[in-house]
Amino acid sequence: xxxxxxxxxxxxxxxxxxxxxxxxxxxxxxxxxxxxxxxxxxxxxxxxxxxxxxxxxxxxxxxxxxxxxxxxxxxxxxxxxxxxxxxxxxxxxxxxxxxxxxxxxxxxxxxxxxxxxxxxxxxxxxxxxxxxxxxxxxxxxxxxxxxxxxxxxxx
Amino acid sequence: xxxxxxxxxxxxxxxxxxxxxxxxxxxxxxxxxxxxxxxxxxxxxxxxxxxxxxxxxxxxxxxxxxxxxxxxxxxxxxxxxxxxxxxxxxxxxxxxxxxxxxxxxxxxxxxxxxxxxxxxxxxxxxxxxxxxxxxxxxxxxxxxxxxxxxxxxxx
Amino acid sequence: xxxxxxxxxxxxxxxxxxxxxxxxxxxxxxxxxxxxxxxxxxxxxxxxxxxxxxxxxxxxxxxxxxxxxxxxxxxxxxxxxxxxxxxxxxxxxxxxxxxxxxxxxxxxxxxxxxxxxxxxxxxxxxxxxxxxxxxxxxxxxxxxxxxxxxxxxxx
Amino acid sequence: xxxxxxxxxxxxxxxxxxxxxxxxxxxxxxxxxxxxxxxxxxxxxxxxxxxxxxxxxxxxxxxxxxxxxxxxxxxxxxxxxxxxxxxxxxxxxxxxxxxxxxxxxxxxxxxxxxxxxxxxxxxxxxxxxxxxxxxxxxxxxxxxxxxxxxxxxxx
Amino acid sequence: xxxxxxxxxxxxxxxxxxxxxxxxxxxxxxxxxxxxxxxxxxxxxxxxxxxxxxxxxxxxxxxxxxxxxxxxxxxxxxxxxxxxxxxxxxxxxxxxxxxxxxxxxxxxxxxxxxxxxxxxxxxxxxxxxxxxxxxxxxxxxxxxxxxxxxxxxxx
Amino acid sequence: xxxxxxxxxxxxxxxxxxxxxxxxxxxxxxxxxxxxxxxxxxxxxxxxxxxxxxxxxxxxxxxxxxxxxxxxxxxxxxxxxxxxxxxxxxxxxxxxxxxxxxxxxxxxxxxxxxxxxxxxxxxxxxxxxxxxxxxxxxxxxxxxxxxxxxxxxxx
Numbered sequence: 001x002x003x004x005x006x007x008x009x010x011x012x013x014x015x016x017x018x019x020x021x022x023x024x025x026x027x028x029x030x031x032x033x034x035x036x037x038x039x040x041x042x043x044x045x046x047x048x049x050x051x052x053x054x055x056x057x058x059x060x061x062x063x064x065x066x067x068x069x070x071x072x073x074x075x076x077x078x079x080x081x082x083x084x085x086x087x088x089x090x091x092x093x094x095x096x097x098x099x100x101x102x103x104x105x106x107x108x109x110x111x112x113x114x115x116x117x118x119x120x121x122x123x124x125x126x127x128x129x130x131x132x133x134x135x136x137x138x139x140x141x142x143x144x145x146x147x148x149x150x151x152x153x154x155x
Numbered sequence: 156x157x158x159x160x161x162x163x164x165x166x167x168x169x170x171x172x173x174x175x176x177x178x179x180x181x182x183x184x185x186x187x188x189x190x191x192x193x194x195x196x197x198x199x200x201x202x203x204x205x206x207x208x209x210x211x212x213x214x215x216x217x218x219x220x221x222x223x224x225x226x227x228x229x230x231x232x233x234x235x236x237x238x239x240x241x242x243x244x245x246x247x248x249x250x251x252x253x254x255x256x257x258x259x260x261x262x263x264x265x266x267x268x269x270x271x272x273x274x275x276x277x278x279x280x281x282x283x284x285x286x287x288x289x290x291x292x293x294x295x296x297x298x299x300x301x302x303x304x305x306x307x308x309x310x
Numbered sequence: 311x312x313x314x315x316x317x318x319x320x321x322x323x324x325x326x327x328x329x330x331x332x333x334x335x336x337x338x339x340x341x342x343x344x345x346x347x348x349x350x351x352x353x354x355x356x357x358x359x360x361x362x363x364x365x366x367x368x369x370x371x372x373x374x375x376x377x378x379x380x381x382x383x384x385x386x387x388x389x390x391x392x393x394x395x396x397x398x399x400x401x402x403x404x405x406x407x408x409x410x411x412x413x414x415x416x417x418x419x420x421x422x423x424x425x426x427x428x429x430x431x432x433x434x435x436x437x438x439x440x441x442x443x444x445x446x447x448x449x450x451x452x453x454x455x456x457x458x459x460x461x462x463x464x465x
Numbered sequence: 466x467x468x469x470x471x472x473x474x475x476x477x478x479x480x481x482x483x484x485x486x487x488x489x490x491x492x493x494x495x496x497x498x499x500x501x502x503x504x505x506x507x508x509x510x511x512x513x514x515x516x517x518x519x520x521x522x523x524x525x526x527x528x529x530x531x532x533x534x535x536x537x538x539x540x541x542x543x544x545x546x547x548x549x550x551x552x553x554x555x556x557x558x559x560x561x562x563x564x565x566x567x568x569x570x571x572x573x574x575x576x577x578x579x580x581x582x583x584x585x586x587x588x589x590x591x592x593x594x595x596x597x598x599x600x601x602x603x604x605x606x607x608x609x610x611x612x613x614x615x616x617x618x619x620x
Numbered sequence: 621x622x623x624x625x626x627x628x629x630x631x632x633x634x635x636x637x638x639x640x641x642x643x644x645x646x647x648x649x650x651x652x653x654x655x656x657x658x659x660x661x662x663x664x665x666x667x668x669x670x671x672x673x674x675x676x677x678x679x680x681x682x683x684x685x686x687x688x689x690x691x692x693x694x695x696x697x698x699x700x701x702x703x704x705x706x707x708x709x710x711x712x713x714x715x716x717x718x719x720x721x722x723x724x725x726x727x728x729x730x731x732x733x734x735x736x737x738x739x740x741x742x743x744x745x746x747x748x749x750x751x752x753x754x755x756x757x758x759x760x761x762x763x764x765x766x767x768x769x770x771x772x773x774x775x
Numbered sequence: 776x777x778x779x780x781x782x783x784x785x786x787x788x789x790x791x792x793x794x795x796x797x798x799x800x801x802x803x804x805x806x807x808x809x810x811x812x813x814x815x816x817x818x819x820x821x822x823x824x825x826x827x828x829x830x831x832x833x834x835x836x837x838x839x840x841x842x843x844x845x846x847x848x849x850x851x852x853x854x855x856x857x858x859x860x861x862x863x864x865x866x867x868x869x870x871x872x873x874x875x876x877x878x879x880x881x882x883x884x885x886x887x888x889x890x891x892x893x894x895x896x897x898x899x900x901x902x903x904x905x906x907x908x909x910x911x912x913x914x915x916x917x918x919x920x921x922x923x924x925x926x927x928x929x930x
Binding site for chain 1: 789790791792793794817820821824825828829830850876877878879
Binding site for chain 4: 634635636637638639662665666669670673674675695721722723724
C-alpha cells in the first residue's frame with residue numbers, strides 16, 4: 001500500500017495565509033482569538049491530510065497564548081508541520097505570524113500543538129504513514145512530541 | 156470605588172447559545188473546532204467583562220479536547236464562570252454542551268480554562284474586583300486554578 | 311406515545327445569547343434589525359423543537375417594534391417560552407435584552423410573538439404535546455394567545 | 466428647501482434581489498426566515514432613504530407570514546414602495562418573490578408593512594417630504610396605511 | 621421543445637441590488653473589488669439561467685476596471701443583459717452602479733462581459749435558446765460580442 | 776528615501792491559501808467564481824503592498840477563465856508576483872491552484888493579471904520602488920507586461 005510508505009516532514013509542511021478584514025475584529029480593532037484559532041486548526045488539518053492522504057479531524061488543541069495582538073489589515077500566516085506520527089494520530093506544530101504590509105514588519109504571535117486523527121470511509125481511526133525525520137530540528141521536535149505524548153497518557 | 160467591591164461568582168456566570176447551521180460545518184456535517192473555540196472565547200470574555208466592568212482580552216486558552224463531535228443543527232451552549240480573580244487577570248472555566256433538539260438529548264462536549272485580563276482606557280492592564288467564593292465547588296475550583304497558576308509561573 | 315404526554319412550559323424555555331460584533335452593525339454602529347429578528351426566530355425555533363421533539367418551521371412573526379437601539383459590543387439575549395400549543399402549531403413569546411457589559415446595564419429592547427408548526431419526516435404538519443400551565447403568569451399568557459388566535463382566524 | 470418638495474411614490478420605489486446560497490439555509494434546504502426579514506428590512510430602508518434623502522432607521526415591522534417556503538438557489542426579490550409619509554415617519558409596503566430560475570416560475574412568498582423614521586445629523590427624528598399619490602392604487606394604499614396608523618395610535 | 625424557442629433580450633434582463641455594509645469593506649471604508657465581482661458574477665448567472673432555463677456556470681469574466689471607488693453604505697446595483705447566445709454559451713454584459721441614498725446621486729462604476737455556459741443534468745454543455753434582437757442597441761451589442769468571440773477564437 | 780530603492784521580485788512574492796468550505800460553494804458543490812476572484816485580488820494586493828510599502832488599491836483585473844471547477848474541501852492557493860512596476864502602478868500575475876488533499880493531486884485552475892496602484896496618506900497615487908529583474912523568466916514576464924501596457928494605452 002503506497003500510501004503507507006513513510007513520508008518526510010517537508011512533504012506535508014503547510015502555510016495558510018489570509019489578510020484580516022473588519023469582520024474579523026472586535027470593536028477595538030484587534031483580531032479575535034477565534035479567528036486565529038480557526039487558522040491554526042485549518043493549517044494543522046491541511047498538514048495532517050497531506051501526510052495521511054485521508055480526511056482528518058482535530059482531537060485536541062494545546063494551550064495557546066495571545067500575548068501579541070494582531071491588528072485589522074495585517075496578513076496572518078499559519079505555518080504547520082508534523083512533529084510526530086503514531087499509528088492513527090499525528091502531532092502538528094503551528095506557528096502564527098502577523099505581517100504589517102505597509103511597515104514591512106513581521107511578528108511571531110502564537111505557537112500551538114494540535115493533535116489530529118485520520119479517518120477511514122466510515123469514520124473510524126485509520127492508519128497513517130510513518131514520518132521520515134531528515135534534519136536535527138525535526139528529530140528534536142519529534143522527541144519533544146513523544147515526551148508530551150507520554151505525559152498525557154500518564155496523566 | 157464601587158466597582159472594586161468583591162463580587163460573587165454567580166454575578167458574572169454566563170451562558171452563550173447558538174443553533175449551528177451549514178456554514179459552521181465541514182463537508183462531513185461536523186461543526187468546525189474553530190466555531191466551538193470562538194464560542195468558548197466569547198463566553199469567557201462576557202464572564203470576564205461582567206466581573207471586571209471593563210473591556211477584557213484573552214491572554215491564553217488552555218488545552219481543549221474534541222472527543223465528541225457536534226452535528227450541524229445541534230444547539231451549542233457554552234457556560235462560563237470565574238474560577239479565580241488576580242489583580243488584573245482572571246481564570247474562567249468554560250463547559251460546552253451540544254443538544255439534539257429533536258431527540259431531546261444533551262452531551263457535554265468540551266471543557267476549557269481561559270485566562271483574560273482587564274484593560275483600562277488606553278489598553279493597559281487594569282485592576283479587577285476580588286471574587287467572593289460562596290459554595291464548596293467554587294472554593295475547590297479556586298484552589299485548582301491557583302495551583303495551575305503557580306505551575307505556569309514556575310515553568 | 312411518550313412524546314405526546316403534555317409538557318410544562320419550563321421544559322422548553324430557551325435562552326439564546328450572542329455578543330454583537332462589527333459585521334452585525336450598520337455604518338452608525340447600531341445593530342441591524344435583521345440580526346435581532348434572526349435571533350428572535352432562532353430562539354422561538356429552539357423552544358418549539360424542544361417542546362415538539364420534531365423539526366419546526368416558522369409560520370408567522372408578529373409585529374416587532376425597534377424603539378431601543380442596540381449598540382455593537384452589547385450582549386444580546388433572546389428569551390423564548392411557549393404560550394400556547396395547538397394540535398400542530400405553537401405560539402412562542404420572545405423577549406430581547408441588550409446588556410452593556412462594561413456599564414453593567416441591561417435593557418429590554420423588543421418583544422414578539424412567533425407561530426411555529428412541527429413537521430413530520432416528509433414535511434407535513436405533525437402533532438405536538440399539550441402544554442402544562444403551572445403558574446398564573448403562564449395561564450394568563452395562554453389565554454391571551456388563545457385570544458389572538460381567534461382574532462386571526464376571524465379576520 | 467428643495468428636499469422637502471413632495472415626491473411621487475415611483476421616485477423611491479425599490480427592488481432588492483439576491484440569489485440564495487447554502488449559508489442562507491437550514492439543514493432542510495429552506496431559506497431562513499431571518500434571511501427574508503433582513504431583505505425586507507433592507508428594501509424598506511432603501512425606499513425610505515430615497516424618499517427622505519436622509520439616514521432612516523426601522524421603527525417597526527408588522528406581522529410577516531411564512532406560508533411559502535423559499536429553496537436554496539432561488540432568486541429572492543423584495544419590492545418596496547412608500548404607502549404613507551407623515552412628518553418624520555413613513556410606512557413602506559414590501560412584497561417578497563422567489564423565482565426558480567431553471568423552471569422559470571416565480572411565487573409571491575411574503576408581504577409586510579415596515580415603519581421607518583428619518584434622522585438628522587445628531588440622531589433626532591427629521592422631517593421628510595410629502596408623498597405625491599399619482600394612481601388609484603397609490604391612493605388606496607395610502608388610505609389603508611392611514612387607517613392602520615389610527616388603529617395603532619388608538620390601541 | 622418549447623424551451624428552445626428563441627427568447628427576446630428583455631425576457632432575461634436582470635437587476636441585482638444590495639446595500640453595502642461594513643463587512644464588505646476594507647479598513648479605508650471602500651468596498652472590496654471581490655464584493656463587486658461577486659455581484660457581477662451573480663447578475664450574469666441569473667440572466668443566463670433565465671435565458672437557458674438550465675443551471676449555468678461561469679466560463680470567463682473579461683477585464684474589469686475599478687476606477688470609481690464604492691463607499692460603505694452605498695446601494696450597489698448590477699444590471700445584466702444577454703448580448704449573444706451561441707449553441708451552449710452566452711455573453712452577458714453587466715453594468716455596476718453605486719447610489720448614495722442620502723445625496724440622491726448614482727454613479728456608473730464598472731462594466732464587464734461575462735461568458736456563461738448552460739449545463740445538462742450530468743454537467744455537460746447543453747443547448748440554449750436563440751436570442752431575439754428587438755432594438756438597434758441590442759443588434760449593435762450582438763455584433764460587438766460576435767467580434768470579441770472571433771478575436772478570442774483566433775488568438 | 777530607503778523605500779524607493781529597487782526591490783527584487785522575490786521580496787514581494789506572495790502565497791495566499793485557504794481551505795474551501797460549504798459557504799464558499801453553490802448548490803452543485805462547486806466553489807463560486809467570486810470566491811476565487813476575491814483570493815486573486817487579495818494575493819495581488821499583498822504582493823503590491825509588500826513591494827510598495829504603502830496601501831494599494833485595485834485598478835483593473837484582466838480576463839479570468841474558469842475552465843477547471845474547484846470542489847468544496849479543496850485547498851485553494853493563489854500565488855502572486857510582480858511583473859512590472861511603473862511610477863505609481865504595478866502589474867501582478869496571479870496563478871490559482873486547487874489541491875485535493877486526500878488524493879494528493881494539485882491542478883492549475885486560473886491565471887490573471889491584476890493592476891494595482893499605491894496610495895499616499897490622502898489617497899493620491901504615490902511612487903513605488905523600481906523592480907529588480909533577476910531571472911530570465913522575470914525578464915520575459917516584464918517584457919510581456921510592458922507590451923500589454925502599451926496595447927491598453929493605445930486602445
